[in-house]
């Protein structure tokens with residue numbers, strides 16, 4: 001469970017360009033919840049994600065993960081719980097290394113779920129099996145440099161690498177924004193499957209209202225650094241796509 005209590009974040013405090021990006025947010029994200037965040041530009045979505053990840057520290061308030069107070073814990077220490085996928089498919093993988101070597105690198109970084117660290121044929125076979133599960137035919141290309149793959153293929157592999165470690169929380173910051181509709185669809189379906197398979201707690205920022213409607217167990221809308229709508233369970237399930245458009249009217 002992620003517990004955020006009365007968190008504030010102001011940038012450029014006391015200067016002419018002061019911005020109150022997060023304005024006193026209290027939010028509990030339950031284990032296994034798939035939270036979608038929508039909101040207009042500058043409403044504080046990425047700042048909230050950065051506060052959870054630890055790449056930004058709050059001015060006030062507290063943040064805890066699984067009962068551990070992480071408010072002042074740097075991001076690299078939180079990475080034992082948290083994996084993150086960014087908008088840019090080039091983030092998160094090494095372009096000159098093969099798919100297999102990228103998995104090796106990731107497996108050294110953390111202890112993998114379902115994969116033993118290795119340089120042998122058994123490791124290669126395990127990676128091929130996992131990659132085959134994506135249904136993109138990439139299992140035959142695992143010796144190919146990552147940089148030769150399409151953005152969608154890289155994002156799907158980045159997702160797979162992120163969730164195979166010991167993380168419990170997956171942060172997705174517009175992971176499909178740079179992809180064509182078909183690749184975006186594959187990446188979102190992959191994310192959804194992996195979140196269920198590994199029972200992850202996921203936070204997904206998107207401007208795509210179709211994805212916000214189709215995915216997740218809970219949806220919040222942010223406005224001016226606050227949560228202005230919050231629907232979960234049957235309320236989220238009975239939400240119509242047009243209702244979501246109305247949130248932005």
Ligand SMILES: Nc1ncnc2c1ncn2[C@@H]1O[C@H](COP(=O)(O)OP(=O)(O)OP(=O)(O)O)[C@@H](O)[C@H]1O
Pocket residue numbers: 011012019020021039040041042043044045046047048
């Ligand atoms: N490091 C920073 N320094 C100064 N201002 C910042 C910083 N990060 C964010 N901001 C400002 O805080 C406000 C919230 O930004 P944030 O990126 O969280 O919004 P967002 O909802 O994710 O927007 P978008 O949908 O455009 O990505 C914006 O006005 C932004 O300019």
